[in-house]
Amino acid sequence: SDAPVALPRPPGAWPLLSKGGGGSGGVLAGAPFAEAVFGVSGCRVTWRVPEGAALPPGRALVAEVEGPAAGVLGGERVALNILGRCSGVASMAARAVGVARAQGWAGVVAGTRKTTPGFRLAEKYALGVGGADPHRGGLGGLLLLKDNHRALAAAAGGLEQMIWGVRRAGGFTRRLGVECSSAAEALAAAGAGADIVLLDNLAPQELHAAAAQVKAAHPGVTVEASGGIVLGTLPQFLGPHIDVVSMGCLTHSAPALDFALRVLEP
Numbered sequence: 001s002d003a004p005v006a007l008p009r010p011p012g013a014w015p016l017l018s019k020g021g022g023g024s025g026g027v028l029a030g031a032p033f034a035e036a037v038f039g040v041s042g043c044r045v046t047w048r049v050p051e052g053a054a055l056p057p058g059r060a061l062v063a064e065v066e067g068p069a070a071g072v073l074g075g076e077r078v079a080l081n082i083l084g085r086c087s088g089v090a091s092m093a094a095r096a097v098g099v100a101r102a103q104g105w106a107g108v109v110a111g112t113r114k115t116t117p118g119f120r121l122a123e124k125y126a127l128g129v130g131g132a133d134p135h136r137g138g139l140g141g142l143l144l145l146k147d148n149h150r151a152l153a154a155a156a157g158g159l160e161q162m163i164w165g166v167r168r169a170g171g172f173t174r175r176l177g178v179e180c181s182s183a184a185e186a187l188a189a190a191g192a193g194a195d196i197v198l199l200d201n202l203a204p205q206e207l208h209a210a211a212a213q214v215k216a217a218h219p220g221v222t223v224e225a226s227g228g229i230v231l232g233t234l235p236q237f238l239g240p241h242i243d244v245v246s247m248g249c250l251t252h253s254a255p256a257l258d259f260a261l262r263v264l265e266p
Helices: 031-040 069-102 120-129 159-170 183-191 204-217
Strands: 014-019 044-047 059-066 108-110 143-145 176-180 196-200 222-226 244-246 259-261
Touching: 014 069, 031 044, 031 059, 031 069, 069 108, 069 120, 069 259, 143 159, 159 176, 159 183, 176 183, 176 222, 183 196, 183 204, 196 204, 204 222
Parallel strands: 108 244, 143 176, 176 196, 196 222, 222 244
Antiparallel strands: 014 059, 014 259, 044 059
């Protein structure tokens, strides 16, 4: 039967616990989303750990949930899934930013558009909680010519003509980025009016040489490094001529943190 089942109201609040982040702790993120889920089911959440705070390696009380048992149980899994996913992304982002700062690099660590379908808003939000830049929110957030777009440049009359056409269509308020795979391409893009050059999938030595050439010729252009950069290799891509390092792994490879909701015995 689909008839609702009457459940007794639990005694007091239900403790919401973090369960150690895989033994290494982490960063709490996703509280507004989890609170909204419980709010829809008629429950109230009191947070004991603020958003963006560090979670210890062991079990810790994160929040307390009050409300009817049916409401708490109805919202439990969705809320915990959101907390786990957002906290995992925020934790990965915080680690990446920590690695960059430990190297003395003050540039921007950013995510990418490699997000979970339907969950982009939450994951972009979590990147910010962890201290990283969320990067563009969607295709409309930046005029960006990637490799597949550039393959059409010949038909458009060449890269310079393509950049001119895209900038005219986008208007003067929009920044324009061009993905490049060599120093020559980056210099051509910057010379044609790109605001950002994305040096994609270059080996570290080649990357830094290309970035230095771009900055020497076009000091106002933003240089972004991207393509397969992970926590273990991040230090190799940091340098004085790199403004931004974008990392898809911050979202697509971030392990979720574990959370649980428990009933207190009367």
